[in-house]
Amino acid sequence: MRTAFAILIALWAGIAVAQTGVSLNGLSIDPTAPIETKADRLSINRATQSSVFEGNVVIGQGDFRLAAGRVEIFNSNAGVNRIKATGGVIFTTATDAIEAQSADYSLASGSLTLSGRVLLSQGQSAIMGDSVRINLRTGSAVFDGNVRTILQTESGQ
Numbered sequence: 001m002r003t004a005f006a007i008l009i010a011l012w013a014g015i016a017v018a019q020t021g022v023s024l025n026g027l028s029i030d031p032t033a034p035i036e037t038k039a040d041r042l043s044i045n046r047a048t049q050s051s052v053f054e055g056n057v058v059i060g061q062g063d064f065r066l067a068a069g070r071v072e073i074f075n076s077n078a079g080v081n082r083i084k085a086t087g088g089v090i091f092t093t094a095t096d097a098i099e100a101q102s103a104d105y106s107l108a109s110g111s112l113t114l115s116g117r118v119l120l121s122q123g124q125s126a127i128m129g130d131s132v133r134i135n136l137r138t139g140s141a142v143f144d145g146n147v148r149t150i151l152q153t154e155s156g157q
Contacts, residue, residue, distance in 0.1 A: 035059060035061045036059070036061075037053055037058070037060075037073075038058045038059075039054060039057040039058075039071070040054060040056050041054045041055055049075040049076065050072055050073060051072070051073045052070065052071070053070070053071045053072075054070050055070075057085070063094050064091070064093055065093075066085060066089070066091050067089070067090045067092075068085035068086060068087050068090070068103070069086060072084045072085075080107060082105065082107065082108075083103075084103070084104050085102065085103045085104075086101070086102045086103075087101075089101065095123075096120065096121070096122050097119075097121050097122075098118065098119065098120045098121075098132075099117070099119045100115060100117065100119075101116025101117060110135060110136040111134065112133075112134045113131065113133050113134075115130070116130070116131070117130070118130065118131060120141075124152040125149075125150060125151050126149070127149050127150075128146070128148045128149070129143035129146055129147040129148070130146050131145060132144070
C-alpha cells in the first residue's frame with residue numbers, strides 16, 4: 001500500500017512538474033568539481049576515514065552550496081563518497097533551494113535524501129513534505145509524508 005501511495009505521489013508530482021515548469025534539473029552537481037568547506041570546528045577520525053565539521057558549516061561544490069549545523073564527511077580510498085548533514089540543512093543552486101532538518105548525499109550514486117520538514121522552492125513554486133529522495137543524475141524525486149504544493153502556473157507569472 002505504501003509503495004502504491006509513493007508511486008501515486010510521484011506520478012502526480014510528475015504531472016504537476018510538467019504543467020508548471022518546476023523541475024529538478026537545477027539540482028545537478030558536478031561530482032568532479034573540488035569541494036570547499038568552512039566551519040567553526042573540524043574533527044578528523046583516521047580509523048573511520050571520516051571528518052566532522054561543526055558550527056556554521058558551509059560546503060560548496062561547483063554552483064552547489066550546503067549549509068548546516070553539523071556535517072560528517074565519509075571518505076574512501078577514492079576520496080569523499082558520502083556527506084551527512086544535520087541541524088537546519090539548506091541546499092542551494094543558482095535556481096533552486098531546499099531546506100530540511102537532515103540530509104544524506106551519496107556522491108557515488110548521485111542520490112540525496114532529505115528528512116524533516118522538507119521545502120523545495122523554485123521561483124514562486126514550492127513542494128513540501130516530510131522527506132524527499134532525489135536522484136541528482138536524472139533530476140527525479142519522490143516526496144513522502146504530508147506532501148503539499150504551491151505551483152505557480154505560467155499564466156500566473
